[in-house]
Amino acid sequence: MHNFDFAKPSTIADAAKALAADGAQALSGGQTLIPTMKQRLAQPTVLVSLTGIKEMQGVCMGDGGLHVGAATPHAVVAKEARAHYPALADLAGGIGDPAVRSRGTIGGSIANNDPAACYPSAVLASGATVVTNKRKIAADDYFQGLFTTALEDGEFVTSVIFPIPQKAAYVKFNQPASRFALTGVFVAKFASGVRVAVTGAGNDGVFRWAEAERALSADFSASALSGLSVDPAGMISDLHGSAAYRANLVKVLTGRAVTAAG
Amino acid sequence: MPKDTGIGASMKRREDVRFLTGRGVYTDDLALHGQTYAVFVRSTVAHGRIKSIDTSKAAAMPGVLAVFTGEDFKDVGGNPAGWLINSRDGTPMREPKRPVLAHGKVRHVGDAYAAVVAETYAQAKDAAEQLAADSVIEELPAIIDMKAAVADPSNRVHDEIPDNLCFDWGWIEDNRAAVDAAMKAAPHVVTLELVNNRLVPNAMEPRASIGEYNPGTGDYKLTTTSQNPHLTRLLVAAFVLGIPENKLTVVAPDVGGGFGSKIYHYGEEALVLAAAKKLARPVRWTAERSESFLTDAHGRDHVTKIELGCTKDGQILAIRTETLANVGAYLSNFSTATPTFLHGTLMAGPYKVPHVYVNVKTVFTNTAPVDAYRGAGRPEATFSLERVIDKMCRELNLDPFEVRRKNLLTPDQFPYTTPVGLVYDTGNYHATLDKAMQIADVAGFEKRAAESKKRGKLRGMGLSTWIEACGIAPSHLVGVLGSRVGLYDAATVRVNATGNISVMTGAHSHGQGHETVFAQIVAEKLGIPESSVEIVHGDTSKIPFGMGSYGSRSLAVCGTAMAKAVDKIIAKGKKIAAHMLEASEGDITFENGKFQVAGTDKAKTFGEIAFSAYVPHNYPLETLEPGLEETAFYDPANFTYPAGAYICEVEVDPDTGKVDVVAFHCADDFGNVMNPMVVEGQVHGGVGQGIGQALCEFTAYDENGQLLTGSYMDYPMPRAEDVPFYNVDYSCQTPCTHNPLGVKGCGEAGAIGSPPAVVNAVIDALHRGGHTHVTHIDMPVSPSRVWSAING
The missing domain is CATH 3.30.390.50 (CO dehydrogenase flavoprotein, C-terminal domain)
Known part of the structure; x- marks a missing residue:
């Protein structure tokens, strides 16, 4: 791994500012990014952790359905979504292993958009809304191919809103x-x-x-x-x-x- | 009542206390004053000519202490192959030099051609990256496929070896014509072409080495992840670097698994020693997991055509095989023995087969070296044999259990000389078959299959009756077969003055449980508590000598050496007791830890004798030496021949092709069992690896020689959910006739016997589901392969 600077902002606005820096890279659970850096295949100059932002954490019912903070780990979704959206909780509880589920986040998963990741299927099948620091994006518009999304430079997912199916x-x-x-x-x-x-x-x-x-x-x-x-x-x-x-x-x-x- | 102490007791493993509490000490745990870090520069192409390496920039980088290339080692020795195999025409095998660092050419992805030593790991890594950028390597066409390697003489892994063939071996060549004739005359011939898939060993602890050198004494020390430190000392000192053996200590501390891959000497060990001398500082290296995938000696990788001639009622008349065995880019230490004398000699199995002939062509390719991996040659032989017998049963509509029963050797036939050069000393193969059928409830299978069908699953049952030759090995025999070393072993039993004992053994424990089981044996023989016995292993400065742990030899060979040393202790104790009790030596008996004058109540305890040996105030010194320490070397008279019957039940999901192993039953004959719990654990681990090979694991190189399965993202290891609760029985015991403990070895059995049982079960399930066109599926029998076979 190459050396890098590390920032852990506590608000979405501060995170957006930090990510504007040259060579900055958002870090959520790090389940893909950190191994890639260890193999020296990625060398960001600044890592901006999104896991210290309170408003990007947690699961609750709200306007339009179930709101899941982008920095919520899979294990938390598996537990807290259970009462509202059991299929989503099942999906989250079946990702990787306990270590992965404790670190990996929904925002990290759908921002990376690995073609074999679980979460994109839930987001797309639910017709969910991807909320970013700039706008709201319908799931049908969000996923744009392998490791490719509608996210623009400096834009990051802050939450996902899932309508609850029957x-x-x-x-x-x-x-x-x-x-x-x-x-x-x-x-x-x-x-x-x-x-x-x-x-x-x-x-x-x-x-x-x-x-x-x-x-x-x-x-x-x-x-x-x-x-x-x-x-x-x-x-x-x-x-x-x-x-x-x-x-x-x-x-x-x-x-x-x-x-x-x- | 099961025993709770001594031989035969399921004593808990004392080593687990440190392993399970994080207090094991592995090579990478050691921190040495002034230590430096080595990082290797490895080829990213499978085959290439090294045009130039400019070390100047890397050498000038921060913290860099030394840079090495192949040029630095071109005048030292190569890492040799341990067995010399002759081709059918009598010519010796081709044996290219395996250098410390590649020189002239790189021959597989991961082949190290340079190394950097720096103050920190990160500095060494940065400099290695620079060095890679400053190296010019002209890529040559990669030689990956074995058939193509042999067919195209123009493209060579080693420029001096025209057809990429190491040797073309026939076993036994003189029998070839008779076997051909028997095959021709056979009423039915079954033919099967199969692949024994290449495996990456995946020890939990990656390889690691630390070199030290003391300029004040000229002494070297190598701490390394080795299954046999003495052999490593011999190879790196005498063959490669030219260091006198008495100036090099090799220590293998706790080692986290090996499965064969840590038997061998690797170039990294020589590099850290040479660098330590140059810098007069400790030099350390620990493989990254990617390096383990690329450079640990891989296992298996055979392509085989097997033919079986038989009568219409399933009597086996002749077996003939042709195998291409991949040795990779260089000859690893045991690589030439594995596909030959650990494979061809087992091709008669536990059966009475009059005619057997084995041909093995060993091929160089631009892939990682291939060598012995848990079972080593014997799983390949067993898989070919048990699969072709299963195919015979289907072609002739015969019951696989009855066919085994008809062909298995019977107890009255021992000792039995096979047509492939071994003499089986003892066994009762029908007993293990009966036991397996009983514990597997074969009679109840149809009911279970019907129940599976209700759930949409196809249930199948597979059988394998296996044998292996282990307790490696009688030196006289392996010498005839081409081994360049003897395969005896040694132990020293040191009784300390206060009666406790240190046993220095040549076996190396890297997960097996020797520290517990060996202590049980010594304690029982001496009538003292296990807690008084300490097992010392893995340090050439402490142990007398040793050939290490592999080939299920530790107990049969090293354990016997230890038992013989204990016998010498008892004999010496009798002498001391005779003196102390003023009796004649011949009248002294030893039982339950007591030396006694026969027929009297005059006795001395073991502790009293030990104390006296070290406080010899009134010894007749002309006839009685002080001290109580004995060493024994033991060279076995024969291999040992564990055997057994394995029955596997699977459920196949026909919609996805997924195979679930729902039951696995083992009836093994390991001879006498020293610690049943440890034996069960060894069988569990072995069967787990066998199921891994059968269902999950494979190693894929693309046509350019890039390793596609170079991480756990693509190399499928078996997990807990892939294996069932095993049903292990070891009650059928025919003790080995030629070692005093009557033991045979159990470490590899599971990995040898299980793969064909699994595949046979899958084929059975598919046939029961009506997919009778499927006659074979190569391992791993993965979901996609099963689905493709069903729908193909």
Whole structure:
């Protein structure tokens, strides 16, 4: 790891100021950034920790649904979201291991937008709103491809607002080594219709499976998917699974998520 | 009533107190006055010619004390292969020099070609980065695939070796024609092509070494993560650096796992010693996990075609194999023995097979060196054999249990000379098979399978009846087979004046529990409490000699040396007792810690004898020496042959291809068992690694020789959720006939016997689910591979 300066502001405004510095990099739970720095693949000059900002912490019900502070660790979401949005709590409680869940945060996860991360699927399937220090961004506009988001320079996530669905579930199939999602599917049923978001499988990161959404909006049962198929084109193919395998998983896991949602 | 002390008692491991409370002392824990840090510059290409290395900038950086390149070591020796193997035509193997630092060419990603020593780790790291930038390496086409390596003579890992072949070995070459004829005449021939997947050892503690040199005495000290410090001393002192062995102490303190990868001498050990001499300061190095992936000797990596000739009712008539074995870029110390004498000699398994022939071509590639890894050659042999037998059963519609029963050797056939050069001393393979079937409730399988089906799962059962040769090894035999060392072992038993005991043993414990089990044996033999016995290991300045721990040899070989030294102590004690009790030596008996004149109540306790040995006020010094310390060297007469039967049950999710091992039953014959709890732990660990190989682990290089599975993000290690609660039985015991403890060794068994049981179970599950077109899936039997096989 190369040397760097460290700042830990206590307000969003101070964080924004600190991040304006040359070579500054926001640090949340550090579950991706710190290993990358240890391997000398990233060398920011200033790390600006967002974990000392009170208003970016915690889970509570509010306008538009469940508000989750961007710097809230997965373990806290797993516990505190349980009463309001059990599927989200399940997802958070299934990320990594206890050490990862104690440090890693929702804001860090969706800002990094790893194609195999769990959280983007919940955000997209819930039609959540990503709140930043500058604006509010709809989930459908926020995720823009592998490790790419709508965030601009100097912009960082401060919270995520999740509308609460009638029914929802997340089913993940682990990549055998990293235990990230080889494929993960989040299904959320709202009065207005069903949203299905898939992580781990798509070449462009998290995506919505529109055909399944249509079928499930008409009939919210696993059997409603039976006639559908997923096109392997556009799916990730790597050491742990071919595109065809992932395409199969998308369908299998969507069915299981629907069944789990009840 | 189970014993709670001495031989056969499940005593808790005394070493766990320090391990579980964080008080173990590992190489990297040591802090030395004036220490400096070495960082290696490693090749980022698999194959390249070193055009130039400009050290000037790196050498001038802050804190940098010394910079080394291959040029600095070109005149010292290479790290040798321990076994000389001859090809079928009688020519000796090709043996390229393995230098301390690569010189001229780099031959695998991670190959160290330079090193920097600095005041701090960060300074050394910065300078190493600079040095890498100032090195010009012309990338050459990488040689990765073994078949391509042999086929293309123009592209060479070592310029002097035209076809990348180390040797082409036939075992036993003289039997080849007879085996070919038997195969031709066989009513049925089963053929199977398979891959034994390359594994990264992944010891929890990465390799680490500290070199020290005292210019006032000329003494060197190497503290290192080694399974056998004496062998390391021999190699680094005599072969590589030319240091007299009496001027070098090698210490292997607590070592956090090895699985074979820490048997070998590595160039980093020579570098820290040479640098320590140059700087007259301690020089330390600890591998980063990435370096472990790139440079620890990997395991397995065979591509095999096995043929089995049999009758239509499953009597095995002949076995013939052709194997390509990857040795990687250089010959690691045991790399030539592993695919040959630890593999070919086991190809008859526990069966009565009249004709067996094994051919192994060993191939250089631009990958990390490959060497012995838990089981070493024997898992490869067992996997080939047990898979092809399973395939035979399917082709001929035969019951796998009955086929084993028909072919297994029977107890009246021992000692049995196999057609591949071993003499099995004893065993009862039908007993372990029966025991395994009983504890696995084979009879109840159909009911369980029906229950699984209700949940949408395909249940399958797989069997493996395995044997291994361990207790490595009789020197006379391995000498004939090409070993350049003897494989005896040694122990010193020192009785201190107050009756407590220090045992210096050549075995090295890096997780096995020797400190507990060896003490149990000594305590039982001497009739004293275990707490009076201390086991000292891992320090060449303290222990008499030793060939270390691997090949399930510690108890059978080192333990026997220790038992023999204890016998000498008892003999000496009798002499002392005879003097003290004014009796004739022949009348003294020793039992329960007491020396007694037979038929009288005149006796001395062990403690009294010990005290007298060191306070010899009235000794007849012409006939009785003071002191009570004995050393024994022991060279076994034969290998030991543990064997057993493993039954695995899996559930396959046909929609995702995921395999769950839902039950695993082991019936092992380890001969006499010294500490059942430790034996169970060894079997658990071995089976865990075997399940890891069968279901999870693989090592992938891309066509350019980049290691794709170079971190835990992509190298799948088995986790607790991947393994079941094991059912381990060791009640079938046929004690080894040629060591006094009657022990055989248990460290590798689990890793040897389990992979084919798992794969056989998966194939069984798929067949039961109607997917009868699937005849084989290469390991790891991962979800995507199973799904692809079902849908292929």
